[in-house]
Amino acid sequence: MGEHRITEAELQQRIVQAAGLYGWRVAHFRPARTVQGWRTPMQGDVGVPDLILARDGRVLLAELKSDRGRPTPDQELWLEALGDHGRLWRPADWIKINSELLRRHR
Template identity: 45%
Template sequence: MTGPRRRPRRPAAKSGKTLLVRGVGKLADVGDYNALVSATMTEDVWQAQVIKEAMEQGWMVVHYRKALRQSGGYSTPVQGHKGAPDLLMARAGVVLHVELKTDTGRLSKEQKRWRDEIGPAQWRLWRPRDRDAVWAELAASPPPPGRRAAAA
């Protein structure tokens, strides 16, 4: 028995084409479609995409998942200050603290404090609309010694 089939990774669509999208209608441009996908993407889906791409590029990545409590609420079982960034990433001496948000998500007061304390050299806010820039940053940093990142 074989495992589940995986779709091959497709490059981002190029502008200049007209698309028909089920449930939406005709979009004038592929850019409209990409904007629609970006605008409706959940943070969990965005996070999964970022983690996958980062690992393919040779980054070490950690995310602390929320746990369901008996009361039905969620909590992240860590000690310390609230609002820590979603991802901690490292590669070749470069460390990034990444906060992920939807295209319309806002930083909490605690997340802004983390941003200010970490500083712009290591703190990032990544949104689905910035996908191309995020992928470029993940690919740009040098891979660790003795390891090569996946071909772009």
């Protein structure tokens, strides 16, 4: 029997749960179905990372991808612009993600 691959949605759920346990504030903007199709209400540059996390004056913006997923060019521009605040997280990174969420800001 094959190994279960963690989907992007499952990864997001794990991160949101862990972040809540560790005292992070978390935001995710979900798309909604409109008469024009699926849309995420927003203004500005497209490609905003999936999660915004904040705790103790520290802010992280995380783009989530499956282990094989690739960021779009717009997502890459966001991650580049975010510098040390941007993250590209995949299921294979779970131990590193959990450690970063657990670690206290100094």
